[in-house]
Amino acid sequence: MRIGEAAAAAGMTTKTLRFYEDSGLLPAAKRSLNGYRDYTEDSVARLEFIRRGRAAGLALTQIREILGLRDAGKAPCAHVQDLLSNQLADLDHQIAELMALRSVVAGLHATAASGTDASCDPGRICSYL
Amino acid sequence: MRIGEAAAAAGMTTKTLRFYEDSGLLPAAKRSLNGYRDYTEDSVARLEFIRRGRAAGLALTQIREILGLRDAGKAPCAHVQDLLSNQLADLDHQIAELMALRSVVAGLHATAASGTDASCDPGRICSYL
DNA sequence: CTCAACCTTCCCCTACACTGGAATGTCAAG
């Protein structure tokens, strides 16, 4: 199938497929006589795997590692487990940071909602911050 | 004072101060006879305000708006209130998205921890994802 | 024949907040 068809099947754009090829996530596609890339069902399965990886918040470099292992004939499952562990820890870390920031901002917001503009000293730019 | 001193007082680098000037957050600094920028205590107060804004997660464009109002002689307090409200809503949104992602990843991780590598079909790349 | 819808390569652009480095000028101390 041609690139547009494969892209549609995977829910991506043709740009993305060429980008993935350039980035080493897809092997260089076979070409038809006219020079067009020619994809198979396997290509679409690979694209769908990439999609699942992205949906889990993995970076393309990590997905590339997994694909590299599989292409080397090794089962990447243990590595995927590690990546998922790290991803979970990263997410917890990011969530904790955002919650800390949220509480700072909530405090400022509460002060701003209860305060009066009149007390604002120009030298301080804005007393609510 | 010279740029290095002002930067140190505000806990920033000289690069950052020049960048802020270029970005319209600081007025073009007065120059000494030798061409060096010359800062005052007010400059440092302004830098500290920028720092507080950044610490609240505001973008430089938003901080620039606040400073612009103050420079125009208006009290930016009402605008700051709006920004804080939006920031709070944005943070809640981001946190909700991360928590949703976290639950997806946690599910995958649990499956990966309990599953067996043997069942992994190469055509699927990795069954854990 | 021509038109539209595909496809190709190539290069630049996006957001964000800086950071690095080159080439050069200024100034006080030893």
Added chain:
DNA sequence: CTTGACATTCCAGTGTAGGGGAAGGTTGAG
């Protein structure tokens, strides 16, 4: 006089995941 620590300008790069658009080739339908 020289050295070192400052300062200046300007240009380019960082990371991420593609997107925009030009200039041109290919194919099927009407």
